[in-house]
Amino acid sequence: MAEVIWGLATSHVPSIGAAMDRGKADDPAWKALFDGYAPARAWLAEHRPDVAIVVYNDHANGIDLDFVPTFGLGTAERYEVADEGFGRRPVPDVVGDPEFSFHLVESLVDEEFDLTVFQELHVDHGFTVPLSVWTPDPGDSWPCPVIPLLVNVIQYPQPTAARCFALGKALGRAIRSYPKDITVGVLGTGGMSHQLAGARAGFINPDFDALWMEKIETDPDALAGMSREELIRQAGSEGIELIMWLIMRGAMNEQVTRIHSDYFVPASNTAAGIALFDNRLPQRA
Amino acid sequence: MAEVIWGLATSHVPSIGAAMDRGKADDPAWKALFDGYAPARAWLAEHRPDVAIVVYNDHANGIDLDFVPTFGLGTAERYEVADEGFGRRPVPDVVGDPEFSFHLVESLVDEEFDLTVFQELHVDHGFTVPLSVWTPDPGDSWPCPVIPLLVNVIQYPQPTAARCFALGKALGRAIRSYPKDITVGVLGTGGMSHQLAGARAGFINPDFDALWMEKIETDPDALAGMSREELIRQAGSEGIELIMWLIMRGAMNEQVTRIHSDYFVPASNTAAGIALFDNRLPQRA
Amino acid sequence: MSSETPPSRFDLPGTPVFDGQTSRRGLRMNKLFMSLRTAQNRERFLADEAAYCQEFGLTPEQQQAVLDRDWQAMIDLGGSIFYVYKLAMMDGRSMQYLGGVFTGMGEDEFLAAMRAGGRRDG
Amino acid sequence: MSSETPPSRFDLPGTPVFDGQTSRRGLRMNKLFMSLRTAQNRERFLADEAAYCQEFGLTPEQQQAVLDRDWQAMIDLGGSIFYVYKLAMMDGRSMQYLGGVFTGMGEDEFLAAMRAGGRRDG
Ligand SMILES: [Fe+3]
Ligand SMILES: [Fe+3]
Structure with a gap:
């Protein structure tokens, strides 16, 4: 039986990756953000899973608008890092785990999630920045194989928050039904509040972000009840991507232990958040 | 409110289209098949809907195996007829109905069907042969705008029969909730029993086909309960595509009126079936 | 300067919602933006922007918005901010x-x- | 002549099931078959079949199956019948x-x- 040992929620703002790639993590504009990552990174370095699943969205790099899948899952041996226009990030390609992917696809399709199965996929900053948040210096390879779970958060109608949470729960069941005894980390990416276009560009909602940060741990059902309109109103037109945190959260136990969280404004035009949860049952005293 | 006025189930064997395109419909090998279509065609010519939805699968022409969507829905103004390798069929391109498509996408995603939305799609024989079965001589254009609903029936795991039937029911609700008063025809394509590869190639199961033909009208729930393994055992490895008939059937009323049906072996390596159902409530006497 | 901002799906002033209708309206233009990921296409674009727009089938309004770098008009005419941003990046x-x-x-x-x-x- | 037929997912003798694992195994070869939809690619293929196979990254077994027109081996090595059929059509x-x-x-x-x-x- 495979087991989710932790869940990591994190923003995937491209400038966070760019700041790292250009050695600017100690610059005044960035230092507080990266200092806020440090405790999570230290704990994660001690808790390396056998495989990770990154829930993310693409930003006009791996796929275009000819077809927009609500949910996609990769089954490849390898995912190339996309060149987003000016050279790819200097980070390793992603090694996948097809066998585990096939298990997840079969379980999730049997549970009536209508996945699009990807055998070829170039992953962009939405995927690699969370890996860098987790592992700032991967060397030649990321800590473990990683499987992409793509979510449409760009083109309305996005999946509802409730559907994302339900997918997360089914993902948790799929992981637990895997016959191999492996450990799994799940990353939910995106957010927090931000809006890139329109007269409301630059919108940030720290109160909502604080609420989201708390409820994602203690009451994800409350968040899963939010409509798209409410999410866009509260979190901005791009902040709706927070629904991806619910997939991560759904894959975890009802009770989780918060290891660390932090909140920072601005990363580019975005509020950035990180939250790390231990999914192992608390040890009896 | 839009209304489904009829449902048409039909095989989409490429050689049926080829026989028509080459003027061989009166050849001895084909005459009985086309004679069997005649009553359906005559009724359909009298009952032209405002828009049609074709439930079908692609065969390595419009999409490849890089990504395999479980369910896809087109939202384009126009769908080009694919060149499958030796020139496209001499039939008109397909005019779509984006406004209705958007309504269907929004309704179905709200009902937790995880569609892939296609803005560009070349449609192959899986789509055009059913249109030709319906309308042998379209002239410059098909009788009405048509919307493609793509289903993965080629790569395991296909959606379950139950999921297809549920999608059909949700499609029916989506159609009925459209604010415009239009009439709709729904085509479910594929089948009947056949297997193209393996030592069992050429497998045909007339008993199962007869059962399917009856139950699709009177007891589709029984068919929706079948597993993939059972379907492949009974209908052959490619006959599993009969699950697409269940989407058409789900969009119709519980009680429908059979206008015509016919069964023919062989169309190429396949058993070919046609079944036409009137979805309008029977007139009180 | 630019076309009217179309009415948004929700009553959220100043908040464009990139829905299916918007995506359809902007499809050709967004494809153009995505093509700018390669240096070769950026060179071709810069050598003759109008011709490149025509090659991608932009409407006259979209082409004008691109040539004028009228960013608001690009959004109004169906641009997705993630795609529009590819052009902005090219411009530095x-x-x-x-x-x-x-x-x-x-x-x-x-x-x-x-x-x-x-x-x-x- | 050909490789062993791999065990099928179900106990259905003589019935290949094209599942995810099979599709992965055959991905490069199926891409090659799909490419044969254009006359230009058919000409290039016919001019030097082995080189064309290598360009698409087929395994040596897959290449041999294609060169030998060993249809059963193509299926066993991950070919989808709908893709394999593109090669058969080319051959008439x-x-x-x-x-x-x-x-x-x-x-x-x-x-x-x-x-x-x-x-x-x-
Ligand atoms: Fe994002
Ligand atoms: Fe078919």
Whole structure:
């Protein structure tokens, strides 16, 4: 039986990756953000899973608008890092785990999630920045194989928050039904509040972000009840991507232990958040 | 409110289209098949809907195996007829109905069907042969705008029969909730029993086909309960595509009126079936 | 300068919602933006922007918006911000610059507002 | 002649099931088959089949199966019948011809069996 040992929620703002790639993590504009990552990174370095699943969205790099899948899952041996226009990030390609992917696809399709199965996929900053948040210096390879779970958060109608949470729960069941005894980390990416276009560009909602940060741990059902309109109103037109945190959260136990969280404004035009949860049952005293 | 006025189930064997395109419909090998279509065609010519939805699968022409969507829905103004390798069929391109498509996408995603939305799609024989079965001589254009609903029936795991039937029911609700008063025809394509590869190639199961033909009208729930393994055992490895008939059937009323049906072996390596159902409530006497 | 901003799906002033209709309207233009990921296409675009727009089948309004770098019009005409941003990047423009345009604040003021914790509603 | 037929997902003798694992195994080869939809690619393929196979990254076994027109081996090595059929079409072969190969009956006998109502289990 495979087991989710932790869940990591994190923003995937491209400038966070760019700041790292250009050695600017100690610059005044960035230092507080990266200092806020440090405790999570230290704990994660001690808790390396056998495989990770990154829930993310693409930003006009791996796929275009000819077809927009609500949910996609990769089954490849390898995912190339996309060149987003000016050279790819200097980070390793992603090694996948097809066998585990096939298990997840079969379980999730049997549970009536209508996945699009990807055998070829170039992953962009939405995927690699969370890996860098987790592992700032991967060397030649990321800590473990990683499987992409793509979510449409760009083109309305996005999946509802409730559907994302339900997918997360089914993902948790799929992981637990895997016959191999492996450990799994799940990353939910995106957010927090931000809006890139329109007269409301630059919108940030720290109160909502604080609420989201708390409820994602203690009451994800409350968040899963939010409509798209409410999410866009509260979190901005791009902040709706927070629904991806619910997939991560759904894959975890009802009770989780918060290891660390932090909140920072601005990363580019975005509020950035990180939250790390231990999914192992608390040890009896 | 839009209304489904009829449902048409039909095989989409490429050689049926080829026989028509080459003027061989009166050849001895084909005459009985086309004679069997005649009553359906005559009724359909009298009952032209405002828009049609074709439930079908692609065969390595419009999409490849890089990504395999479980369910896809087109939202384009126009769908080009694919060149499958030796020139496209001499039939008109397909005019779509984006406004209705958007309504269907929004309704179905709200009902937790995880569609892939296609803005560009070349449609192959899986789509055009059913249109030709319906309308042998379209002239410059098909009788009405048509919307493609793509289903993965080629790569395991296909959606379950139950999921297809549920999608059909949700499609029916989506159609009925459209604010415009239009009439709709729904085509479910594929089948009947056949297997193209393996030592069992050429497998045909007339008993199962007869059962399917009856139950699709009177007891589709029984068919929706079948597993993939059972379907492949009974209908052959490619006959599993009969699950697409269940989407058409789900969009119709519980009680429908059979206008015509016919069964023919062989169309190429396949058993070919046609079944036409009137979805309008029977007139009180 | 630009076309009218079309009515949004929700009653959320100043908040474009990139829905299916918008995506359809902007499809050709967004494809053009995505093509700018390669140096070769950027060179071809810069050599003759109008011709490149025509090759991609942009409407005259979209082409004008692109040639004028009228960022608001590109959004109004169906641009997705993630795609429009590819053109901005090519021009050496940041997301803060675009924020300055969309809000009418200008880049410096926009940047200052972000550093001060971001903008609020109302 | 060809590789072993891999075990099928179900206990259905003589019935290949094209699942995710099979699709992965055959991905490069199926891409090659799909490329044969254009006359230009068919010409390039026919001019140097081995080079074309290498360009698409086929395994040595897959390349051999393609060069030998070993249809059963193509299926066993991950070919999807809908993709394999593109190569058969190029060769002027029908689905009945392939049926004759897969069943070992030969085309004529296979065709006769189909005309007589198709084949049955057991
Ligand atoms: Fe994002
Ligand atoms: Fe088919």
